[in-house]
Amino acid sequence: MLQIQEQIRLGPHTTLRIGGPARFYAEIATEAELVEALEYDGPLFILGGGSNLLVPDEGFPGLVLHLAITGPIVTRENEVEVPAGTEWDALVLHLCRQGRSGMECLAGIPGLVGGAPIQNIGAYGQEAAETIHSVRAYDRESKKFVTLPREACRFAYRSSLFNTTARNRYIVTQVTFALDPEVKPNLTYADLRKHFGPDATPAPLEVYHAVRAIRAAKGMLLVEGDPDCRSAGSFFKNPVVPPFALAPIAAALAIPEERIPRYPASGGNLKLPAAWLLDQAGFHKSFALGEAGISSKHTLALINRGHATYADIAALRALIVETVATRFGITLEQEPVEPHV
Numbered sequence: 001m002l003q004i005q006e007q008i009r010l011g012p013h014t015t016l017r018i019g020g021p022a023r024f025y026a027e028i029a030t031e032a033e034l035v036e037a038l039e040y041d042g043p044l045f046i047l048g049g050g051s052n053l054l055v056p057d058e059g060f061p062g063l064v065l066h067l068a069i070t071g072p073i074v075t076r077e078n079e080v081e082v083p084a085g086t087e088w089d090a091l092v093l094h095l096c097r098q099g100r101s102g103m104e105c106l107a108g109i110p111g112l113v114g115g116a117p118i119q120n121i122g123a124y125g126q127e128a129a130e131t132i133h134s135v136r137a138y139d140r141e142s143k144k145f146v147t148l149p150r151e152a153c154r155f156a157y158r159s160s161l162f163n164t165t166a167r168n169r170y171i172v173t174q175v176t177f178a179l180d181p182e183v184k185p186n187l188t189y190a191d192l193r194k195h196f197g198p199d200a201t202p203a204p205l206e207v208y209h210a211v212r213a214i215r216a217a218k219g220m221l222l223v224e225g226d227p228d229c230r231s232a233g234s235f236f237k238n239p240v241v242p243p244f245a246l247a248p249i250a251a252a253l254a255i256p257e258e259r260i261p262r263y264p265a266s267g268g269n270l271k272l273p274a275a276w277l278l279d280q281a282g283f284h285k286s287f288a289l290g291e292a293g294i295s296s297k298h299t300l301a302l303i304n305r306g307h308a309t310y311a312d313i314a315a316l317r318a319l320i321v322e323t324v325a326t327r328f329g330i331t332l333e334q335e336p337v338e339p340h341v
């Protein structure tokens with residue numbers, strides 16, 4: 001039965017451990033409970049694993065629904081139906097143990113399955129969009145459950161329908177993945193090639209464990225007691241820029257453009273590693289500004305050093321964004337979501 005609680009602190013429900021109370025809060029275990037909860041007609045926020053959130057100190061003045069629908073993972077030939085409240089990493093492990101490839105590089109990403117399509121999670125050369133077949137969701141506009149095929153989700157780099165044009169419209173209750181049995185583990189990422197050597201053909205489960213080990217060394221795996229884990233993962237997206245954006249960076253650093261690391265992006269654009277830009281702007285690992293800081297293992301993870309508030313993280317964010325914009329003419333975009341009305 002649906003139980004609505006009041007004034008529940010959100011910080012403990014997030015990996016950054018920051019954020020004030022939800023006016024109302026409910027755990028959602030079934031689609032029927034979701035429909036019942038949606039009778040509330042004030043501001044609404046959907047909480048998954050809380051691993052991509054920066055919650056304001058004043059909290060959220062409406063109803064927060066923790067989408068915790070769990071149940072069996074149903075496999076039909078190459079399609080796998082997964083309830084939204086399933087731990088993402090548990091799903092990846094489950095499939096890798098079955099020898100299925102397609103998600104092994106996404107091992108160790110915190111959060112729940114329902115959160116994965118929202119920003120189209122990606123790591124080590126793979127994206128969730130490559131294996132998502134369809135998304136079942138409650139559509140708050142038509143007030144019905146709908147099934148959105150992959151094409152309708154408009155997946156792109158850290159983006160989808162769900163975090164752009166239809167933000168807050170859909171509540172994901174189940175994701176169906178399609179895994180091609182012909183697909184072999186993806187070792188395009190340099191750290192993985194180095195780990196296995198050039199001619200290796202590791203099984204998906206071996207890649208799963210390798211990715212987790214690489215992530216642990218970078219503080220990108222949630223490890224109990226590790227202060228570098230009080231983060232929301234990468235705080236900034238890798239900026240996608242036109243080629244002419246390289247010139248001001250090269251000039252500011254007095255280096256040839258060829259020395260600026262970059263990856264090809266769509267439309268002839270270039271994706272620049274945000275971590276490199278931060279480093280070049282003087283924001284190194286272990287940088288601290290009061291209670292906010294940068295992880296000692298990864299330049300791109302802003303961390304709560306112990307007692308940080310939203311304001312502390314916002315001050316560090318502003319310093320980084322302003323410095324990078326002034327020095328290099330690049331506007332950094334934040335990855336974690338902020339629940340606002």
Ligand SMILES: Cc1cc2nc3c(=O)[nH]c(=O)nc-3n(C[C@H](O)[C@H](O)[C@H](O)COP(=O)(O)OP(=O)(O)OC[C@H]3O[C@@H](n4cnc5c(N)ncnc54)[C@H](O)[C@@H]3O)c2cc1C
Nearest residue numbers: 046048049050051052111112114115121122123172232233
């Ligand atoms: C240590 C660490 C490492 C990370 N590494 C990566 C990485 O390598 N790659 C990557 O892409 N991300 C990474 N992340 C970010 C994060 O883990 C992912 O974005 C994850 O998918 C978020 O899922 P969640 O369940 O925690 O969602 P939450 O953080 O709870 O929510 C994120 C957003 O999704 C929405 N949402 C969540 N569930 C639903 C649902 N069922 N229906 C509708 N909306 C929903 C929320 O409203 C919010 O807008 C990392 C985070 C941490 C802390």
